[in-house]
Amino acid sequence: MFSARTVSKKYGAVQALDEVSLDLSPGEVVALVGDNGAGKSTLVKVLSGVVTPDGGSVEQDGRPVRMNSPHDAQRLGVATVHQDLALCENLDVVANLFLGDERRRWSVLRPIRMERAARDLLASLDVRIRDIRVPVAMLSGGQRQSVAIARALVGEPRVVILDEPTAALGVEQTAQVLELIRRLRDRGLAVLVISHNLADVRAISDRIVVLRLGRNAGEFRTAESTPEAVVAAITGGVALAGAPRAGTEESA
Amino acid sequence: MSTLAVLLRKPLQPLRRPGRTDLGAWPVVAGLVVIAVVFSSLNDRFLSAENLTNLALQMAATGTISLGIIMVVLLGEIDLSAGSVSGLSAVIMTILSVNHGWPPLAAVAVALVGAASIGLLHGWMFTRLGMPSFVVTLAGLIGWQGLMLYLLGSGGTINLPFDGFLAKLSDTWLPAPVAWLIAVLIVGVCTAAALIDRRLRQAADLPVPSITRIALRLGGLGLALAAVVTVLSADRGVPLLLVIFAALVVGLDLVLQHTVFGRHMYAVGGNAEAARRAGINVTRIRLIAFAAASTLAAAGGILAASRLAAVNQSSGSSDTLLMAIAAAVIGGTSLFGGRGRAYAALLGILVIQSITNGMLLLSVDSSVRYMVTAAVLAVAVAVDSLARRGQPR
Ligand SMILES: Nc1ncnc2c1ncn2[C@@H]1O[C@H](COP(=O)(O)OP(=O)(O)OP(=O)(O)O)[C@@H](O)[C@H]1O
Ligand SMILES: [Mg+2]
Numbered sequence: 001m002f003s004a005r006t007v008s009k010k011y012g013a014v015q016a017l018d019e020v021s022l023d024l025s026p027g028e029v030v031a032l033v034g035d036n037g038a039g040k041s042t043l044v045k046v047l048s049g050v051v052t053p054d055g056g057s058v059e060q061d062g063r064p065v066r067m068n069s070p071h072d073a074q075r076l077g078v079a080t081v082h083q084d085l086a087l088c089e090n091l092d093v094v095a096n097l098f099l100g101d102e103r104r105r106w107s108v109l110r111p112i113r114m115e116r117a118a119r120d121l122l123a124s125l126d127v128r129i130r131d132i133r134v135p136v137a138m139l140s141g142g143q144r145q146s147v148a149i150a151r152a153l154v155g156e157p158r159v160v161i162l163d164e165p166t167a168a169l170g171v172e173q174t175a176q177v178l179e180l181i182r183r184l185r186d187r188g189l190a191v192l193v194i195s196h197n198l199a200d201v202r203a204i205s206d207r208i209v210v211l212r213l214g215r216n217a218g219e220f221r222t223a224e225s226t227p228e229a230v231v232a233a234i235t236g237g238v239a240l241a242g243a244p245r246a247g248t249e250e251s252a
Numbered sequence: 253m254s255t256l257a258v259l260l261r262k263p264l265q266p267l268r269r270p271g272r273t274d275l276g277a278w279p280v281v282a283g284l285v286v287i288a289v290v291f292s293s294l295n296d297r298f299l300s301a302e303n304l305t306n307l308a309l310q311m312a313a314t315g316t317i318s319l320g321i322i323m324v325v326l327l328g329e330i331d332l333s334a335g336s337v338s339g340l341s342a343v344i345m346t347i348l349s350v351n352h353g354w355p356p357l358a359a360v361a362v363a364l365v366g367a368a369s370i371g372l373l374h375g376w377m378f379t380r381l382g383m384p385s386f387v388v389t390l391a392g393l394i395g396w397q398g399l400m401l402y403l404l405g406s407g408g409t410i411n412l413p414f415d416g417f418l419a420k421l422s423d424t425w426l427p428a429p430v431a432w433l434i435a436v437l438i439v440g441v442c443t444a445a446a447l448i449d450r451r452l453r454q455a456a457d458l459p460v461p462s463i464t465r466i467a468l469r470l471g472g473l474g475l476a477l478a479a480v481v482t483v484l485s486a487d488r489g490v491p492l493l494l495v496i497f498a499a500l501v502v503g504l505d506l507v508l509q510h511t512v513f514g515r516h517m518y519a520v521g522g523n524a525e526a527a528r529r530a531g532i533n534v535t536r537i538r539l540i541a542f543a544a545a546s547t548l549a550a551a552g553g554i555l556a557a558s559r560l561a562a563v564n565q566s567s568g569s570s571d572t573l574l575m576a577i578a579a580a581v582i583g584g585t586s587l588f589g590g591r592g593r594a595y596a597a598l599l600g601i602l603v604i605q606s607i608t609n610g611m612l613l614l615s616v617d618s619s620v621r622y623m624v625t626a627a628v629l630a631v632a633v634a635v636d637s638l639a640r641r642g643q644p645r
Binding site for chain 1: 449452453456457458510511512513515518519521522523525526527528529530531532590591
């Protein structure tokens with residue numbers, strides 16, 4: 001189990017995260033929802049070592065782990081697809097997929113190995129790109145998102161975090177990505193998905209965690225929750241049914 | 253109406269087709285042809301073996317400095333101190349070997365190591381103190397020149413003995429058979445590499461370049477090398493200086509294209525934040541790039557001192573730097589970072605130095621020369637900026 005424990009983060013005067021906790025278990029898809037500026041992306045950055053929290057800790061199986069750099073996250077098997085696509089547009093698809101984790105012999109790249117692995121990986125995810133040796137700048141938005149997600153899988157992670165993976169995608173690509181997320185769960189990965197699309201969230205998640213103004217604002221088993229209750233938790237309105245589970249803080 | 257819309261949209265499409273925006277080295281080659289035609293029609297000595305040999309000699313020093321500039325420009329940064337560092341290093345080397353009687357190679361080694369530390373200092377100020385590289389190296393431009401003048405003292409000029417190792421460096425010429433042997437070896441190695449790569453890609457069931465393409469490329473390389481060796485051998489022979497420069501270019505390109513470090517250089521230049529998130533040590537890459545830039549600047553300064561057989565107060569003076577930066581950009585290195593090859597230094601310096609050389613032959617005043625060089629630089633940067641804007645986002 002991989003968790004954030006009472007994590008806080010301040011940006012100047014903005015309290016982006018205020019003692020937020022979150023658990024991720026193998027074979028489970030957790031959806032993280034909340035309004036714009038609720039702190040979702042910040043929490044993701046903490047879990048992926050991009051941002052160091054001011055307080056609280058990241059834990060693995062109950063023990064605090066060092067998470068001060070993206071390298072630490074990589075080492076712990078946490079892979080992240082950030083909201084702002086972290087791709088190098090000047091590099092080709094193969095180079096982007098293996099960035100920071102290049103196949104090498106001593107210090108020399110092994111381009112053929114990487115290209116073949118890239119082709120096989122993209123094929124297994126049913127991602128279609130005509131020439132994987134063109135710079136990413138030449139690809140469409142959907143193709144870039146697919147590359148970004150595929151990239152997260154290269155290091156064979158145990159935890160995959162997707163920050164709004166379908167935000168920029170058309171209907172068909174969205175369905176593909178959701179299918180891909182299910183496949184990740186079936187492989188036994190712990191998956192955290194951020195989305196504003198509650199229909200998508202209900203379709204794929206096992207559990208829904210709500211953030212509001214940087215705090216935990218509710219947690220639901222997807223199957224047992226109603227859309228109204230989730231919306232209420234997000235907006236801070238009154239829940240009509242399916243009250244948040246005990247043990248989580250409420251700001252509303 | 254709809255046909256109008258279609259008509260309006262159509263012409264834009266070819267521009268956006270993948271692969272079409274990158275013309276590679278062809279514009280530069282075309283520019284070289286134009287330069288050759290123009291200057292040789294104005295002065296028939298321009299394409300003579302003797303003048304082309306001089307051109308080769310003139311290229312090496314500034315070209316090496318330009319190679320260093322490429323290292324930082326690939327990161328989207330700039331090194332304005334390269335000229336000063338080249339002058340300072342040449343002075344340090346000369347003082348050690350002439351005034352203190354050190355063995356030449358030891359003096360060269362100390363100068364290079366000193367320059368590397370200067371580059372590390374620049375990199376440290378850039379990465380740790382967060383100063384813009386422009387400001388750091390502008391301070392370096394003035395500061396290191398000051399140190400050079402201080403070391404030179406009132407004398408102002410120190411001569412290198414003409415028969416010494418250092419001066420001989422630029423007065424060594426490959427005998428024709430050796431030059432031909434090297435050319436054949438280069439083509440042979442490239443052919444073998446291309447064929448092996450093709451075989452391996454075939455075995456891995458990956459798309460392979462067609463045999464005709466490979467043959468054309470290798471044929472072009474062979475022809476170019478043969479032309480160079482033929483022309484230069486008709487005069488004094490292929491200068492060692494050119495061989496050193498070319499070896500540095502090829503070596504650096506191999507490092508940039510085929511090592512993990514090189515890949516990370518491009519990544520940091522393309523998107524530093526993405527590189528950081530991918531677990532790349534961005535600070536380390538930047539430090540190495542600045543150190544390499546200064547070291548290559550020093551190497552260039554040493555080559556220049558060797559050619560002049562002296563160092564003086566104008567060693568590594570202002571137009572060295574401008575020529576080096578212009579060469580990098582003209583050769584196709586993007587000032588926005590992440591794009592360009594080491595070969596840009598070779599192609600770019602060839603353009604810049606041909607123009608300079610041609611105008612010197614025509615005894616054009618230096619005022620005009622500066623303006624023409626500036627215009628060429630401006631055009632190159634404009635093309636770079638437009639190419640960037642034309643990229644689909
Ligand atoms: N780098 C930063 N510097 C300053 N403030 C920041 C920074 N990143 C986030 N914030 C602030 O922290 C708060 C939380 O932002 P965050 O990006 O985590 O929200 P989010 O839930 O991901 O929103 P969205 O749904 O719009 O992506 C916001 O008020 C935002 O303005
Ligand atoms: Mg966000």
